[in-house]
Amino acid sequence: MSTLLWILVGGLLMSAVALVGSLTLVLPKSILDRIVLPMVSLAAGTLLGGAFFHLMPEGFAALGPVHGAVWILAGFTSFLGLEQFLHWHHCHRAAIECRKPMTYLILIGDAVHNFLGGLSIAGAFLIDPRVGITAWFAAVAHEIPQELGDFGVLVHGGWNRKQALRWNFLSGLAFPVGALLAYLISLQFDVVPLLLFGAGNFIYIGASDLVPEIKAHDTLSKALIHFACFAAGVLLLALPALVF
Template sequence: MSTLGYIILFGLAMSLIALAGSLTLLLKQEVLDKLLLPMVAFAAGSLIGGALFHMIPTSVDKMGNSVAVYLWLAAGFVTFLALEQFLHWHHSHETQPGAREPLTYLILIADGLHNLIGGMFVGATFLIDVRLGVTAWLAAAAHEVPQEMGDFAILVHGGWSQKGALFFNFLSALTFPLGGILVYAASTTIDVNFLVPFAAGNFLYIGAADLIPEIKKSHDLQTNLIHFVTLLAGMMVLLLLRT
């Protein structure tokens, strides 16, 4: 299969993850509450592991161990801080009711933008190496499952029908393969290697600044231990994928 074929295939597969929100309809609330935060912890570990064990080493291989790699890494980190600070773009994983309807439109727009940028990042990794692309996709997908479940719940509680929430959430997710196609087209005229350390900064920010704070809210020792172990498991999976 061609590189573009992999980008499109995995891009569409990521879009289908938007349908994971329907799981909130099948699971009892108490079961969902027990599963969601461990999934967030695993996603945090996967994102951090993907950045540390795969994307940063690959960036050094392709660009040399130069300051440029770490400048792009820092740029990816602070750019997503700026998006969250000034655009109120926050990856909520809460499933409680109470969201106002105008917020639901902002969530769809923010998710569309997030997926577009994510598709560009993952597409850039496929251009370097298909195995690296699959690894980056897996790390991103681990994050998307709890995010889409939380977003779907917010849309439904904000007044959307279940079918409408699934459909428009899926539409916003289609910007992911679009991002991959755009970066593939751009790669014919510019060097897109810088997107890999930039994406690593994005992964580190979402994992460390967005997700880890959500799993630190509990004061129960057993719950904290579960979250810690699942975070380590996410990192370990990405480390094993390197071998």
């Protein structure tokens, strides 16, 4: 399969993940409460594992540690700026427990997030399809709990189910748009910086956005479950890099 086809298929499938949010209307709140934070823990581990064991080694090999660090910091800072200036934050818990930002602001923030994600993941595919697949799965692990939370907030904010699904899906289309732009950029420029930019995104989301949420627990058993899921996410991405 050609690199462009990998990028387009991966981008469209990532957009379809937005439809996962409709599960908030089907699953009982008690089940959502039990599964969302373990999923967030797994996502945090896969994002950090993907950044440290796949994206960064490939990028450093091509650009060196100094220039590579510049692009990682650029990716990290871009998501910090996104949250600061749009006042947007992932919402991984049930809607009633989350802060209630304006619904349109959530969609704008998600669209920008998806666009940057598309640039980063496509950059990984352009370097090596195997790295792209790894980065894509790490991103999906993060997107599923995010979409569950976002969809719940949209419905809680007054949107009906069809409206929430439609607009959440449309915001997800920013991902393949960003991915296609990365491909077009690759025709004229080196895309290795996009790989490290994506690593910075992964590190910010995993360490700054997700880890603080999984630290919120009221029992030792939950703490152990969250830690085990986090460690499993790291190992899931580390083992292929260490073994192969």
